[in-house]
Amino acid sequence: GNSVTQMEGPVTLSEEAFLTINCTYTATGYPSLFWYVQYPGEGLQLLLKATKADDKGSNKGFEATYRKETTSFHLEKGSVQVSDSAVYFCALILGAQKLVFGQGTRLTINP
């Protein structure tokens, strides 16, 4: 079946640190890949997405590249801010409209 595995949290960093959150997937075809972010007390928001191999999604300083050879979609940001503190979800969609989510990674940025 299709599945998403992302790095265990929680992750705690200092402001301006470099961020990587790992995400790998298993899929029977070629999915579209997503990063969603959930700020405290809110629903999920789309952060970025990529629909085919080697595509790079980017938004708000975050980036992720669709790597078919390693079945990965790691999230990166060069300099995090306190306002980036949230839970980040990697997800895929394949064929039907069903999103498959990873377990989420809680990120806390300290000033």
Place this chain on the structure above:
Amino acid sequence: DAGVIQSPRHEVTEMGQEVTLRCKPISGHDYLFWYRQTMMRGLELLIYFNNNVPIDDSGMPEDRFSAKMPNASFSTLKIQPSEPRDSAVYFCASSLQGEDTQYFGPGTRLTVL
């Protein structure tokens, strides 16, 4: 534009009571999804609709759960009778035909005592 609207935002009830959660999708969206989020199980898709018709309800945990979409602008998720293990945050999301991005509501936090 208004996003996905859910009500209530918080619900506290006692075991055995009926609970009804409500969702208004983004106008014009063809798909509507109900998710449940818990610490133990993460985000789970319960059911989704296309043009008001249920397409896949394989994620609905048991017969105590039911969902309806009587028209394009309204859906309900009902739990009867509720149990403490149903305590979770329930999200509604919607999307447009031909697009894979889903837009989530703020969620309903359900506590069953």
